[in-house]
Amino acid sequence: MHTLDVALGDRAYPIHIGSGLLAREDLLLPHIRGRQAVVVSNETVAPLYLDVLVATLARGGVSAIPVILPDGEEFKTWETLNLIFDGLLANRCERNTTLIALGGGVIGDMSGFAAACYQRGMPFVQVPTTLLAQVDSSVGGKTAINHPLGKNMIGAFYQPQMVLADVATLNTLPDRELRAGLAEVIKYGLIRDLDFLAWVEGNLGLLLNRDPTALIYAIERSCRNKAEVVAADERESGERALLNLGHTFGHAIETGLGYGLWLHGEAVAAGTMIAAHLSRGLGWLSECDVARVLRLFERAGLPVRAPDLGAARYLDLMRHDKKVLDGRLRLVLLQRLGCGVLTEVATEQQIVQAIEQGCT
Ligand SMILES: NC(=O)c1ccc[n+]([C@@H]2O[C@H](COP(=O)([O-])OP(=O)(O)OC[C@H]3O[C@@H](n4cnc5c(N)ncnc54)[C@H](O)[C@@H]3O)[C@@H](O)[C@H]2O)c1
Numbered sequence: 353m354h355t356l357d358v359a360l361g362d363r364a365y366p367i368h369i370g371s372g373l374l375a376r377e378d379l380l381l382p383h384i385r386g387r388q389a390v391v392v393s394n395e396t397v398a399p400l401y402l403d404v405l406v407a408t409l410a411r412g413g414v415s416a417i418p419v420i421l422p423d424g425e426e427f428k429t430w431e432t433l434n435l436i437f438d439g440l441l442a443n444r445c446e447r448n449t450t451l452i453a454l455g456g457g458v459i460g461d462m463s464g465f466a467a468a469c470y471q472r473g474m475p476f477v478q479v480p481t482t483l484l485a486q487v488d489s490s491v492g493g494k495t496a497i498n499h500p501l502g503k504n505m506i507g508a509f510y511q512p513q514m515v516l517a518d519v520a521t522l523n524t525l526p527d528r529e530l531r532a533g534l535a536e537v538i539k540y541g542l543i544r545d546l547d548f549l550a551w552v553e554g555n556l557g558l559l560l561n562r563d564p565t566a567l568i569y570a571i572e573r574s575c576r577n578k579a580e581v582v583a584a585d586e587r588e589s590g591e592r593a594l595l596n597l598g599h600t601f602g603h604a605i606e607t608g609l610g611y612g613l614w615l616h617g618e619a620v621a622a623g624t625m626i627a628a629h630l631s632r633g634l635g636w637l638s639e640c641d642v643a644r645v646l647r648l649f650e651r652a653g654l655p656v657r658a659p660d661l662g663a664a665r666y667l668d669l670m671r672h673d674k675k676v677l678d679g680r681l682r683l684v685l686l687q688r689l690g691c692g693v694l695t696e697v698a699t700e701q702q703i704v705q706a707i708e709q710g711c712t
């Protein structure tokens with residue numbers, strides 16, 4: 353097992369990564385306050401992993417109340433969030449009841465937001481079960497729901513007490529979801545860890561075949577990158593924005609097509625290609641660099657061309673991006689491979705050209 357720390361002073365917390373961790377009461381119980389926990393999951397994940405988690409809690413004398421939500425990005429809404437509050441209130445949960453998110457990024461983001469709001473804050477634990485959630489969404493405290501006009505628009509920064517990433521859960525993950533998680537893994541290489549990018553290129557076959565050693569390495573190194581960035585800039589006043597590579601375009605794809613049609617990781621991959629084209633247009637990346645990024649996404653089975661919504665529609669959707677400042681778009685681009693930058697130097701004409709290059 354590997355353990356990393358997210359160094360946030362008195363709100364620091366561990367990330368445990370390994371196989372079979374759902375059954376480890378020695379890891380889970382020290383982070384459960386009170387004798388009662390609420391486990392938020394969904395209709396897909398609960399039948400697979402709820403029982404083992406409930407049994408682990410029971411061995412430590414903690415009773416678990418399940419709240420099972422519908423599955424899908426289209427349910428990352430106020431209405432579904434309210435189902436969590438209904439469960440918390442119906443069971444007279446107190447301020448020291450611990451809320452445990454068991455699932456992918458959708459469950460983690462919604463549960464974290466509910467935990468931030470319920471009685472103005474209750475303890476929260478992340479038990480991520482997708483690759484994407486294990487490498488990215490369970491770490492760092494961004495929680496949110498979507499709005500029809502924009503992705504993750506309503507939310508809060510709220511850190512968990514612990515992240516428990518059991519890689520054995522990835523055995524049941526559909527292939528398409530595994531590939532979507534790889535988009536965020538590749539992101540870390542592109543923005544700040546060129547050696548890791550080369551490692552992913554060299555070990556992609558193992559990752560796609562779910563080799564446990566390769567997966568654990570990729571999760572650990574991704575979390576290490578994310579934990580460093582979050583510790584340096586928890587609330588995204590600077591460096592943390594780099595974690596948004598490809599997301600301004602990617603979120604436009606998700607919102608524009610309707611939530612759930614493209615997976616988040618798929619939209620991030622196609623969005624990253626637009627960012628790469630734009631970085632090329634600014635003279636920062638070479639054609640060879642762009643081809644290298646494209647080839648890696650293709651080999652990972654991810655889309656490298658975005659849906660053709662029209663450049664005007666992209667720009668309209670992108671104006672809801674959370675990095676917009678005084679009405680000006682700020683984009684994460686690549687100064688070179690392994691070095692992301694938050695910038696507003698690109699002109700609208702250059703952005704439109706990159707969108708057109710990156711669309712089918
Ligand atoms: N907070 C953050 O920092 C952050 C970072 C990245 C992404 N996100 C958000 O995360 C969400 C995407 O997360 P995701 O990719 O995990 O999607 P997801 O939560 O929708 O899960 C993907 C699918 O896999 C299923 N699933 C989960 N675990 C499984 C398992 N072990 N076996 C079988 N099926 C399983 C789910 O039920 C779902 O159908 C998006 O809403 C995105 O905005 C947040």
Ligand SMILES: O=C(O)C(=O)C[C@@H](O)[C@H](O)[C@H](O)COP(=O)(O)O
Pocket residue numbers: 488492494503504536588592593595596599674
């Ligand atoms: O943790 C971060 O910071 C990220 O940007 C990680 C992203 O992968 C993630 O999709 C995040 O939810 C996007 O944040 P948003 O602020 O653009 O909604």
Ligand SMILES: [Zn+2]
Pocket residue numbers: 488536599616620
């Ligand atoms: Zn993301």
